[in-house]
Amino acid sequence: xxxxxxxxxxxxxxxxxxxxATVPLxxxxxxxxxxxxxxxxxxxxxxxxxxxxxxxxxVIAGRRRPEExxxxxxxxxxxxxxxxxxxxxxxxxxxxxxxxxxAVEMGASAIRPVITRHTQVSRVNIERMRANAIEAxxxxxxxxxxxIGEEQxxxxxxxxxxxxxxxxxxxxxxxxxDPLAALSAARRGPLAVLIGPxxxxxxxxxxxxxxxxxxxxxxxxxxxxxxxTxxxxxxALVQATLGDWVPGA
Amino acid sequence: xxxxxxxxxxxxxxxxxxxxATVPLxxxxxxxxxxxxxxxxxxxxxxxxxxxxxxxxxVIAGRRRPEExxxxxxxxxxxxxxxxxxxxxxxxxxxxxxxxxxAVEMGASAIRPVITRHTQVSRVNIERMRANAIEAxxxxxxxxxxxIGEEQxxxxxxxxxxxxxxxxxxxxxxxxxDPLAALSAARRGPLAVLIGPxxxxxxxxxxxxxxxxxxxxxxxxxxxxxxxTxxxxxxALVQATLGDWVPGA
Numbered sequence: 058x059x060x061x062x063x064x065x066x067x068x069x070x071x072x073x074x075x076x077x078a079t080v081p082l083x084x085x086x087x088x089x090x091x092x093x094x095x096x097x098x099x100x101x102x103x104x105x106x107x108x109x110x111x112x113x114x115x116v117i118a119g120r121r122r123p124e125e126x127x128x129x130x131x132x133x134x135x136x137x138x139x140x141x142x143x144x145x146x147x148x149x150x151x152x153x154x155x156x157x158x159x160a161v162e163m164g165a166s167a168i169r170p171v172i173t174r175h176t177q178v179s180r181v182n183i184e185r186m187r188a189n190a191i192e193a194x195x196x197x198x199x200x201x202x203x204x205i206g207e208e209q210x211x212x213x214x215x216x217x218x219x220x221x222x223x224x225x226x227x228x229x230x231x232x233x234x235d236p237l238a239a240l241s242a243a244r245r246g247p248l249a250v251l252i253g254p255x256x257x258x259x260x261x262x263x264x265x266x267x268x269x270x271x272x273x274x275x276x277x278x279x280x281x282x283x284x285x286t287x288x289x290x291x292x293a294l295v296q297a298t299l300g301d302w303v304p305g306a
Numbered sequence: 307x308x309x310x311x312x313x314x315x316x317x318x319x320x321x322x323x324x325x326x327a328t329v330p331l332x333x334x335x336x337x338x339x340x341x342x343x344x345x346x347x348x349x350x351x352x353x354x355x356x357x358x359x360x361x362x363x364x365v366i367a368g369r370r371r372p373e374e375x376x377x378x379x380x381x382x383x384x385x386x387x388x389x390x391x392x393x394x395x396x397x398x399x400x401x402x403x404x405x406x407x408x409a410v411e412m413g414a415s416a417i418r419p420v421i422t423r424h425t426q427v428s429r430v431n432i433e434r435m436r437a438n439a440i441e442a443x444x445x446x447x448x449x450x451x452x453x454i455g456e457e458q459x460x461x462x463x464x465x466x467x468x469x470x471x472x473x474x475x476x477x478x479x480x481x482x483x484d485p486l487a488a489l490s491a492a493r494r495g496p497l498a499v500l501i502g503p504x505x506x507x508x509x510x511x512x513x514x515x516x517x518x519x520x521x522x523x524x525x526x527x528x529x530x531x532x533x534x535t536x537x538x539x540x541x542a543l544v545q546a547t548l549g550d551w552v553p554g555a
Contacts, residue, residue, distance in 0.1 A: 136528075162535050164527070197530050233553050236546050237486060277542075278413070278551035279385075281446050286411050289535055290542035293526075297485050297543055302527035304482050 061113055061132070066094060067103040067198065069191045070126075074109045078128040079117070091122030102126055105194075107202040110135040138201050139301055140247045142167040142222065143292070144214055146176040146254035148284060153181065154189045156285050161193035161203060163292035164301060165250075170208040175256030181208050211262060215251075215269065222247040224272045227291045229257055234276045240298035243273055250295055252288045310362055310381070315343060316352040316447065318440045319375075323358045327377040328366070340371030351375055354443075356451040359384040387450050388550055389496045391416040391471065392541070393463055395425040395503035397533060402430065403438045405534050410442035410452060412541035413550060414499075419457040424505030430457050460511060464500075464518065471496040473521045476540045478506055483525045489547035492522055499544055501537045 066089070072080045082090060090096050098118035104126060105111045111133040114126040143165035147153050160168050168190065170181045186205050194202055209217065218224060223243055227250065251266070258266070266272060277290050296302040315338070321329045331339060339345050347367035353375060354360045360382040363375040392414035396402050409417050417439065419430045435454050443451055458466065467473060472492055476499065500515070507515070515521060526539050545551040 159535055162529060162531050163539070164529060197532065199529055233551065235552050237552075276551070278545055280411060280413060280448055282411050283446065286408055286538055289538040290412070293539035293542045294546055296527055302482065302525070303484050303486075 061101050061103070065101040065103050065113075066090065066096075067105070067111075067195045068126075069195055069202070070104045070106055072106060074104060074106055074112045074128055074131075076128060076130060080104060080114065080126045080128060082124055082126065087119070087122055087124050090116060091119075096123065098123070103132070104128065105200045107194075107200065108135060111198075111200055133200065135200055139164050139166045141165050141292075141295065141300060142169060142218065142247075142249035143203075143288070144169045144171045144249055144251040145288060146171055146173050146252070146284065147178040147181045147208065148255075149178055152285060153178070154185070156288060157186050157189040157205075158193040159285060159289050160292070161190050161199060162197050163289060164199075164296055165203050165292070166201070167204045167206065169206040169214055171211050171214045171251070172208055173211050173254055173262055174259040176254045177256075179208075183207060212265065215266070218249050220271060222249050222271065224266070224269060225250045225275050225291065225295055226266045226272055227252050227275045227277055227287055228263060228266075229253070229277070229281055229287070230263065231274050231276045233279050236275050236277065236294050237298060239273055239275060240294060243299060245299055248295060248299060250288075250291050252284055252291060255284055310350050310352070314350040314352050314362075315339065315345075316354070316360075316444045318444055318451070319353045319355055321355060323353060323355055323361045323377055323380075325377060325379060329353060329363065329375045329377060331373055331375065336368070336371055336373050339365060340368070345372065347372070352381070353377065354449045356443075356449065357384060360447075360449055382449065384449055388413050388415045390414050390541075390544065390549060391418060391467065391496075391498035392452075392537070393418045393420045393498055393500040394537060395420055395422050395501070395533065396427040396430045396457065397504075398427055401534060402427070403434070405537060406435050406438040406454075407442035408534060408538050409541070410439050410448060411446050412538060413448075413545055414452050414541065415450070416453040416455065418455040418463055420460050420463045420500070421457055422460050422503055422511055423508040425503045426505075428457075432456060461514065464515070467498050469520060471498050471520065473515070473518060474499045474524050474540065474544055475515045475521055476501050476524045476526055476536055477512060477515075478502070478526070478530055478536070479512065480523050480525045482528050485524050485526065485543055486547060488522055488524060489543060492548060494548055497544060497548060499537075499540050501533055501540060504533055
């Protein structure tokens with residue numbers, strides 16, 4: 058039903074999905090469906106729960122506004138999950154929201170804020186990050202939500218990757234070097250991409266990162282990129298060489 | 307003088323730069339230097355005019371606040387200009403600002419808004435685009451400002467590229483296909499990247515674009531990307547294969 062997919066609102070619901078199931082809307086969703094979109098009983102909605110694919114559902118009439126959906130049929134199966142961790146020094150407010158949304162669009166399977174020497178933020182709001190991840194998934198038709206971790210110091214976050222996960226370290230102090238040659242030579246397997254804070258990594262941190270066994274230092278060209286730009290650029294290069302932008306990879 | 311480069315404010319000034327030259331600050335710059343940063347006579351500033359590299363300058367005392375700079379010495383020569391046109395369907399307000407900033411960071415040499423069937427904006431504010439380009443260049447240490455064009459209908463914008471410029475057409479309706487294989491097979495030369503509106507291109511537009519002689523249809527993976535994300539991703543792939551992210555290219 059491609060016509061439904063093109064125009065119906067898409068909602069994340071944290072409930073089992075099956076034909077004939079009834080799914081409650083939370084307050085914000087009920088308001089969005091009933092008051093913002095002014096949809097009533099029988100209107101088409103797309104729902105996903107991050108585990109069971111995308112489903113067609115219909116609005117059920119509520120007392121004052123819609124409060125429930127009736128699940129009709131599955132439209133898309135759950136895609137195979139990616140395995141790409143995204144580690145980044147958190148930014149403030151709107152730019153953090155933006156970073157999380159972009160990471161979801163680019164297919165990150167886990168999002169991990171990392172506190173570095175020059176990071177300007179010491180605590181992050183996990184619930185807000187999660188809300189941003191859901192919003193991006195809803196808007197972009199993504200059916201898998203990334204796992205979102207608490208902030209960790211850099212050393213702990215790198216240790217938690219385990220030795221087998223290739224760490225792609227985007228080092229703005231590295232000399233300009235062919236990024237695709239570096240990525241193409243890497244062995245396929247679990248991946249992590251690390252983007253530093255606006256002030257860059259400290260010398261100590263760079264030494265620590267480059268000393269890791271399974272590390273790839275990536276150059277992102279001759280211009281200094283803002284952290285959110287570097288994130289999308291690095292994830293694009295990684296997805297296009299080692300990730301799910303390559304058919305059959 | 308790397309210590310100056312790391313901490314001094316960087317300003318675009320549209321005046322000739324040479325040792326001993328005096329350069330006036332406009333009102334906004336004078337306010338920024340004098341009132342926001344509270345810098346007085348003798349403070350270090352970096353200046354560039356888009357043509358003659360980056361220069362070290364010093365603030366000259368003004369009556370109430372600094373109004374002029376004295377140019378001291380050249381710190382960086384003007385880099386060779388890139389040749390990468392960026393064509394995009396304009397977005398609204400803040401997202402247009404953002405698009406322009408990202409294009410500058412990614413090294414676009416010309417920025418051209420293109421009106422397509424599903425474009426939601428019919429007029430763009432060239433002065434505002436220019437201000438955003440300057441801001442991005444100032445913040446990211448970029449010494450070349452892109453040329454910014456008036457909005458044009460798609461057919462006219464494509465015709466204006468000339469036949470020799472390869473058009474990289476980011477088509478979200480294209481099947482997922484190895485984007486780097488496609489780019490690596492292209493001949494090096496002048497480039498243009500085209501990003502469509504959020505609603506995608508119409509069938510007619512897609513046919514028109516694919517019929518062009520010198521066109522490369524690029525797939526940006528299995529997920530639908532927002533226009534600003536697609537822009538950074540596509541420019542990263544193009545710069546990393548055919549552009550200035552490859553040393554000696």
